[in-house]
Amino acid sequence: MFRARVFAGVPLALVMLALSGCSSLWSCTDTTAERGEAGARVRVVDTSGRPLGVTAEVVDWRLEPHPQVPSEGDQVHFRYRFDGADERSGPAVDACAVDKERVALMCQTVYPSQARGRDGDLTGDDWLAVEHPAQVAGVLLIPNDQSYDGRTCEQDSKDGGGQHPPEPAMVGDQL
Structure with a gap:
């Protein structure tokens, strides 16, 4: 008889855990922000799309051999500027060389630091x-x-999850 009462209380205990918020251990979710519109000058946004008060701009670019490996031929040499960023902890953005259709030919992340x-x-x-x-x-x-490095559910199911930046741009992505 005692066993029946203990087992009868188990579903009630699970319901109470769920209602108290302790079930978050089982409901960790990761979401990925949508990629914003690429441009030569952009207002940097956080994972929820809110502007951070920082602009990033491609100042100029040209094709020329890299001075350390001139035998490899022309590469894209570009200059960029961050306005309103902190050089130690500022945001980072992906920079991509694109063709006339705005298809990424090569990308990398650049940092104010x-x-x-x-x-x-x-x-x-x-x-x-x-x-x-x-x-x-x-x-x-x-x-x-791209500087936000929050924990994912896979890394930490208790404290992870939430909104993450979009995947870094890759060769072949339409921007």
């Missing part, structure tokens, strides 16, 4: 090694902050 400050802005330069340099029509930035 890689830039040098001058007159309140942070200007840096980098290189993108594309397979067919003659196809490059421009360099675009994707406005989503």
